Amino acid sequence: MSTLLLIDGSNYLFRAYHGLPPLSTSTGEPTGAMRGFLGMLGRVQGMVKPDRAVVVFDAPGKNFRHAMYPEYKANRPPMPDDLRVQIEPLQKVLPDLGWPLLVVPGVEADDVIATLAQKGRAEGMKIVIATGDKDMAQLVDENVTLLNTMNTKFYDRDGVIEKYGVPPERIIDYLALMGDKVDNVPGIEKCGEKTAAKWIAQFGSLDEIKRRADEVKGKIGENLRKGLPFLDEARKLVTIKNDCELPVSGLADLDFRTPSAEALRAFARRWEMSNETILRALPPGMRARVKTALEAPNESPHEAGVTGSLFDLGELDAMPAPVPVPGDTPRKTAVEPAAAPQAVDVGTAERVARLQGAIGASEAGDAPDEVPFTRVEDPLQLADFAARLADASAKSEFPAGIALHFEGDCRHARLAGVAVALSPKDVTLVLASESLPAEAIAAGLSAWFASDAPKVFHDAKTMLHVLAAAGVPVEGRVDDTMLMDYVVEAHVKHELPKLAARYLARTIPERDVVFGKGAKRKVWTDVPREEVEKLLAEEAAAVRAISSVLGSVLHADEVLWPIYDEIERPLLKVLFRMENTGVAVDGFLLARESEELGVRIDALEAEAERVAGTAFNLSSPKQLGKILFEDLKLPVLKKTPSGTPSTDEDVLTELALDYPLPKIVLEHRRLTKLRSTYLEKLPRMADPVDGRVHTTFGQATAVTGRLASSDPNLQNIPVRTEEGRRVREAFVAERGSVIVSADYSQVELRIMAHLSKDRGLLDAFARGEDIHRSTAAEVFGRPIEAVTPDERRMAKVINFGLIYGMSAFGLAQNLGIDRRVAANYIDAYFTRYPGVKRYMDEMRALAHEQGFVETVFGRRLWIPDIKSGRKPVQAAAERAAINAPMQGTAADVIKKAMIVVDAWLRERKLGARLVLQVHDELILEVPEGEVELVKTEVPKLMREAADLDVPLIAEVGSGESWEAAH
Structure with missing residues (x-):
């Protein structure tokens, strides 16, 4: 059938x-x-x-x-x-x-x-x-x-x-009795699913229910009899x-039709969807026949609003470099869009189309099936290639596009191949082989990498680590297409294949497809050599072409260009050095703390068992849910999507106000997470070569511009708890050195004062007052000297809560006060600081109008959810629009500080080194003889990193550990 x-x-x-x-x-x-x-x-x-x-x-x-x-x-x-x-x-x-x-x-x-x-x-x-x-x-x-x-x-x-x-056959009767609120079909008042099913089971049909309505007793019977006149109408309305x-x-x-690969390619480009998304939606039996056609080079790039692939630009080789060499000032070039991308309604495809048109994209040819490349297979060819690179770099300001293949962690990588694109159609690559091992490749190209020749990578910081592991220093101007794209549109993904699709209308190989991922990842020598060659050639050509487009987009925008050229691009080498340096960790101290915490965790488990009256696994949501809601009969506050009572942190926090077991479970979760994430994991993450922990800084991760930290994440150590502070005690300096911490004081509140221009806040900071004490005096209407510690604490919650968009309800929960009282505090705050209220209103309106807000320095912070039709989502976006300029400006400030501090350390040839950046804090490892100099100069450099309407303050401390430096 x-x-x-x-x-x-x-x-x-x-x-x-x-x-x-x-x-x-x-x-x-x-x-x-x-x-x-x-x-x-x-x-x-x-x-x-x-x-x-x-x-x-x-x-x-x-x-x-x-x-x-x-x-x-x-x-x-x-x-x-x-x-x-x-x-x-x-x-x-x-x-x-x-x-x-x-x-x-x-x-x-x-x-x-x-x-x-x-x-x-x-x-x-x-x-x-x-x-x-x-x-x-x-x-x-x-x-x-x-x-x-x-x-x-x-x-x-x-x-x-x-x-x-x-x-x-009784569903129509069932629906007529209940009515349909969605369709506005009235039913019998208070008759729900169970009552409707009960009546049908009892009486057999709607007609019989109508006939015997007098038999239904109580209030529901009255409702039935009152609703009888409309039942026939309701039955007609719900009958299909x-x-x-x-x-x-x-x-x-209704037979399936033959899909149109051409139309699907256009749809995928127009709506920025992957081929896999399209392929999954195809009718049965169609995927295999469409996949090849869908992934084939685009035969009609004009459909996507793109005038041609940059792989076909006839004049690309001759065009001047849109990215200036060091020392140049930003200038307009011949490659200039009709207008800088200022608003959300100017799409990437449209901007790229204008750019490609401006640089003379060929209208005649389609993108080639493969990028042509030249192989280097022996030492003589490698020497010729190195000489050609040196000659080409001397004649051109435009950076060469570089793609690398390597095995292993980037800091200990084994270099396997290099591809260099002098233009999108002039690509040379070399893969390691018996006749040309990786060491020979590194030695042969080392002089060029160390020269002043401009170079562009995708994810340059990782590539610098790979080359450093191979003994190859990289000098000269280094650009990064990932960071270029991050500055233009921080809220989208920045993987190279996505950039190639977005800016070049071209599909390039993906590494996870070629080599596999996870447990199924193959060593590159187990992959057909031609596939590896194609991957590297395509990547190098794409990097070269994308840098042309994005360099032009950035260079044509006098606001975005400095964000890239003065902050993100120089910062990548600072982060590279910090990642290489790492930080020393006392593994013995962590082990001792883990043992002590283990005793407390065991005690909590025993106490939980006593309160519950039975043994159970505190880490099992299923077992915990049974204990809380079936055995102890605690109220169910929220359910999971599957319909079971939730035991998430919010639920347990609320229940803990009245019941002992949720409080015990929360403490157990906190301690076990701290133990597993840091106390047990950090010692295992120490580098076997230098014994130090090397975090990775994510530079193109957060839409606000904030740096991220991973493997391990050192930004989430809970410093407000005694246990968290003891974790920081384990971050130490090597013998003969100390840790110096320099931390911006209340930087986001100072930025709020600058952005809002509120006279009350500006004056308070100018006078050097304790801003939380000043706020308490304003909100509670008392002299500043009469403010109590509790009032200052409440004012601190108000100060930080409002810049994160906290509502009266949230403030009430945070302070443990009545919601109306919290609302009065907020009203009093805005009365005393009207500029803050005005700023918040302006940011909401601006985000709705243009889809983004900006930092003090002009970084664009896109708020795509501001257009959502769902009120909770839109409300969250509005809160983000208020806070993002402060977070983003704080991110820009700390980045600028890192750049100037690193430059000062290198210029003075000091032994002190930046080792960590966490939120608004810089952590340095400093030889004992340099401590006083660093403690004097670094806060000064941090203060001078940005010129705001209020003074920036950096507080500095030193000690044998990170915690002791506070």
Whole structure:
């Protein structure tokens, strides 16, 4: 028996919209519903494996039910704008994917599906209806099954009875009794699912219920009798029509069609979706035949708004370098867009198109299938290549694009191959071999890497580590396409294949595809050599071409260019040196602290067992949930998506106010996490060569510009607790040196004063007052000298809470006070500091208007969720719009400080070294003889890193450990 799949497209669309976060393109256009919908298509066709199918959407406008009952669906809120704009492109791409589509005016999707199901029955087909709408259960019979989109379960007749308590033939009666709040169909007041099912089981049918309504006692009986006049109307409204006139001649019209790879490529580029997203949504049996065509070089780049791939630029080799050599001042070049990218409505593709047009993109040729490259296979060819590089670099200011392949951790990497692109079509590569081992490659190219020749990498910091491990120093100007893209659009992903697709309209190989990942990752020598060569050649050519585009985008923007050229680009070498240096850790101290913490953890487990009355695993949410909510009968505050009571931190924190066991569990979680994350893990992460811990600084991670720390993450050590401070005690200096800590004081509040221009805050900082004491005096209306420690603590919460967008409810929770009192505190704060309120309002409005806000230095902080139709998401975006300029400016300030401090240390040829950066703090390891000099000069350099309307203050301390330096 063949299978007909009928998909309730409207239901799927809303499920996708509400089931995913508000995803968007790099220019802020919403795509979450489309992405979710395409993913759901792939799942449902894989589960059903249909012979025929159709996706059915509700048509816009009214239908026959509105004529029956004018109030039908009258209470529905308008469709969110960020969902509405996704409907047209989604419906347009479905036929391109090969899926039949129906949108029939005057009837609903339910009625179209019922009519098609009736036709399928007549032809003896098995019918699966994919929907989350309970109304559809009335269609189930021996031929028709429902596939519920919410739990991916199939429902036959028995399944409907199990789920709803009534058989499919009584679903109409069941719905009429309950009514439908979503569609504004009145039912019997207070009659829910259980009552409706009970009455049908008792009386048999709606007609019998009407006839014997007097037998129903109590208030619910009164409600039944009061609602009797509308029951027949309600029954008509919830009955699905199965005899609609449809624009199909027969079920043959529901055969899958041949997908259009050309149209799908255009869709993927336009909406910035991966080929895999598209392939998953294809009908059964279509993936293999479309995959090759979809991943083939683009034959019509104009469809994406791109005038041609940069691999085809006829004038690229001759163009002047858009990135100046050291010492140059930013200048306009011949490569200049019509206007700098200032607003969210100017998309990346449009900017690239203008740039490519400006530099003379070839209109005639398509992107070649492969990048042409020259192999270097012996020492003589390597020497010739090195000489050619030196000659080419002397003649051109434009950086050479470089791609490396290596095995292992980057700091201990084994170099395997190098590819250099002097232009996108002039690529030379060398892979290690018996005749040309890695050591010979490194030695042969070392002089060029150490020269003043400009170079560009993708993720340059990692590449510098790889070359350093091979004994190859890198000098001259170093650019980084990852950082270029990060400055232009921090909120998107910056992997090289994504940049190639975005800026070059080109698909290049992905390393995880070529080599595999995780446990399945292959050693490069186990991969066909031609695949490795193609990967490196494509990467080097892409880096060279992308740097041309992004260099021009940045150079044409007098605000963004300094962010890249004066902050991010010089910082990468500072971070490279810091990562190489690492920090010493006392493993014995950590081991002792781990043992002590283990005793406390054991005691907590014993106490939890005593309170619970039984032994259980405190780390098991399932066992903990049973103890809390079944055995101890504690109130259920929240449920997980699967419907079980939640035991997350928020729930336990609230329960801990009244019950002992949640408090014990929270403390157990805190200590076990600290122990496993730092006390046990840090000693194992020490480098076997130098015994030091080397964190990795993520420079292109946070949209605010903040640096991230990973492997290990040293920014999350809980310094407010005694246990966390003891972890910092383990970060020590080598013998003969001490740790110096220089920490900006209240930098975000100072930035708030600068941004808001609030006279009260500016004056308080100018007078050098304790800002929290000053705020307490203002909010509580008392002389500053009369402020109590408790009032200062509350003012500190208000100061920091408001810059993070804390509401009166949040402030009340934080301070443990009544919500109305908290609201009064906030009102008093804004009365005393009206500039702060004005700033917050302006930032919200600016984010809505242009999609981004800016730091003091001009870094763009994109807020894509500001366009969300979901109020909680939009509210969070508005809070981010208020806080991001402060966080982002603080990030810029500390980065500028790192650059000047590092330059001063190197210029003075001191032994002191920057070893860590954590939030607003710099940590240095300093020889004992240099301590006083460093403690005097570093705070001064940090103060001078930025010129704000309020003074920057850096507090400095020293000691044998990081903690002792505070």
